[in-house]
Amino acid sequence: MNYRTLGFTGIKVSEIGLGCEGFVGRGEKFAAELMNAAITAGINCLDLYSPDPDVRSFIGNALHGRRDDFVLQAHLCTVWQGGQYKCTRKMEEIVPSFEDLLARLETDYIDIGMFHYVDSPAAWREIADGAIMKYAQELRKSGRIRSVGLSSHNPKAALAAVESGLIDVLMFSVNPCYDLQPGSEDCEKLWADESYSKKLLNMDPEREKLYETCQRRGVGITVMKAFGGGDLLTGDSPAGMALTPVQCLHYALTRPAVAAVMSGVHSLEELKENLAYETAADAE
DSSP states (O other): OOEEEOGGGOOEEESEEEOSGGGTTOOHHHHHHHHHHHHHTTOOEEEEOOOOHHHHHHHHHHTTTOGGGSEEEEEESEEEETTEEEEOOOHHHHHHHHHHHHHHHTOSOEEEEEEOOOOSHHHHHHHHTSHHHHHHHHHHHTTSEEEEEEEESOHHHHHHHHHHTOOSEEEEEOOTTGGGSOOOSOGGGGTOGGGGSSOOOSOOHHHHHHHHHHHHHTOEEEEEOTTGGGGGGSTTOTTSSOOOHHHHHHHHHTSTTEEEEEEOOOSHHHHHHHHGGGGOOTTO
16 A cells, blocks of 8 residues: 655555545444454545444444544534434534544544534635634644635635635646636536537546646645546546546546545445555556
């Protein structure tokens, strides 16, 4: 496994990490098997956006006794209500959810605390100028989070956050098809068929600027949607052909400032397909 430094944070992360999608709706046995296989292979980082109490508890149990060897990127602004995940900007919901996160993970700190799903400049301003940012800074000062980050699908919102100097890490959707699309506050346009109805030839300049700005400012990027939710791996991929996991991983990992791809694997076999990147030949 190759390891990279996450921007100026000094945190060393495996270039292949785990997303949490594969844990949702699965039992504790599967969570333990997946975490054990990942850690054995050298994976040392995970993105946990889901506030699902079972997922949090299962991951906490799987990390018992080895928490300090693992990098947790977990999200503020997510809550679990009525059996459903919800993004929130309400402090009366954010604070209890964060306390629940720590309790279920059996830890007293999160390595990277992420502002969740910030897809518009207005949403970023609401966070940056309000109680949520003050709360994150208090958590950082007390050591309960070590670095501050943000997740986004929109280069406009992400660039505003990066240029503010208020975040250390950006989680962003990076793949060879999304990078052709202009920024939008509606992330579903990234995978909508009509977005690929015309020829797209060049990287969107705002995305290019975002990656270069992150590199220059030392804001490390962790990648989501490297496989476009699996769309890029199918015969009707917007790329015009089925790409391989190795190709998608290589694309993301060769963008400026990218340190890790958080892969939402759903099986041990999918995990092996991702790990194959570490030994893949250049031709692959």
